[in-house]
Amino acid sequence: MSVRLFSLLLVVFASVVPAALAQTSVSVTYHYAPISFPGASAGQYTAVNFPGAIMTQVLGVNDNGDIVGTYQTSGTLNFHGFLRRNGTFTKINDPSAKIGTMAFGINKAGTIVGSFDNAQGFVYENGTFRTLNAPQLPGESHQTQLNGINDQGWIVGQVYRGGIWRGFWIVNNQIHFIEPAGTTNSEANAINNRGDVAGCHDVQAGFVSFAVGTYASTGKFPAEQPVVSCASGINYARAIVGSYSTTNNQEGFLGVPALTLQSSLAWQSSDVVHITAAAFGNNPIAQIQVWVNGSEVYHVAGGTLNANIKLPSGTNEKLIVRAVDSKGVTAKVTNTVTVN
Incomplete structure (x- = not known):
């Protein structure tokens, strides 16, 4: 067993919105722990190997404990998906x-969602396969991967489009990209039932x-909150898992929320904003503060804020x-505003 605990309390800018619009923002400060096979101090590993396979990868799990992934056999057409339910494998x-x-x-x-031929996405529901691909530019061949699906049927993945990988989510057959075109490579690896998406750029x-x-x-x-390394999963509690590289190895990690802040702005006039905020975490909340250009303009004791605040x-x-x-653990969300 190899488990080395460490803390990395990450504080980030969670959103940038114009003064004319109201926007709810969330920021989470994480406590991280690296996880190395064969086990963690508070967990137990179960080997998952498809019978007769030369390689098996577990790639997804639902709240019922059903597992999906891929396995490899010899010969052609040698990559296959699988479902493991109650200990029984299905191709x-x-x-x-x-x-x-x-x-x-x-x-x-x-x-179940996934990809075939490393090029096209599929949805498998009630015994039927449906091909689902993100749109490509004219002349491009299909290059879509579907990585995750939540209980509402929202799907995440990425498509190679315009020379870069673009992460996306799909709701009611409408595709929404994580980032603008022509920025950086991105992949959307997982989505929970809150609609939180976890992924990475590299x-x-x-x-x-x-x-x-x-x-x-x-x-x-x-808005994107940076996390310690590539995130491949997120649950309803907003705990994340993923992997990171050391000099000699690739390690897994678990990120558990230590402090969560949610805030919302609604403008009452040109210089008065109604701010609501709620914070909770592992420790009691001392204060919620409001700062403008590095100066504190308002604060309240405890974990809730509901006030009209006049801004400079x-x-x-x-x-x-x-x-x-x-x-002393902090979390913050940042908005860019113009006040007349």
Whole structure:
């Protein structure tokens, strides 16, 4: 057993919104622990090996304990998806596959998402396969991977489009990209039932975008909170898992929320904003504070804030709502505002 605990309390900017719009923002400060096979101090590992396979990968699990993944055999068409339910394996092979099938995610209803031939996405529901691909630019071939699905049927993945990988989520057959075109490579690896998306830009640049559904109708891209490394899973409690690289090895990690802050702004007039905020975590909340351009303008004791606050005049001011717990752990969300 190899377990080395460490803390990394990450404080980030969670959102940037114009003064004319109201926006709810979430920030989470994480406590991280590296996890190395064969076990963690508070957990137990179970080997999952498809019978007769030369390699098995577990890629997804739902709240019922159903597991999906991929296994490899010898010969052609040698990659296959699988479902493991109550200890019994079932093959998952898209009938359109010419090279192989990989099952990446499963929700509580048993709907499975993945990719076949390392090029096209599929949804497997009630015994039926459906191909689901993100749109490509003219002349591009299919290059879509579907990685996760929540219990509402929201799907996340990435598509190679315009020379970069673009992470996305799909709701009601409508695709929404994580970032603007032409920025950086991104992949969306997991989504929970809050609509929080976990992913990364590369192995060392992970992120979480909280409540992406609130951005779908605004025309804005969701805010990204950096996390310690590439995030591959997130649950309803907003705990994340993923991997990171050391000099000699690739390690797994678990990130557990130590302090969560949610705040919302609603403008009452040109210089008065109604701010609501709530914070909770491992320790009692000492204060919630409001800062403008590095100066504190308001604070309240405890973990809730509900106040109309008059702000100083200025253009592109940095408005920060900040929570501090009894141990000095902080979380904050930042908004850029113009006050007349």
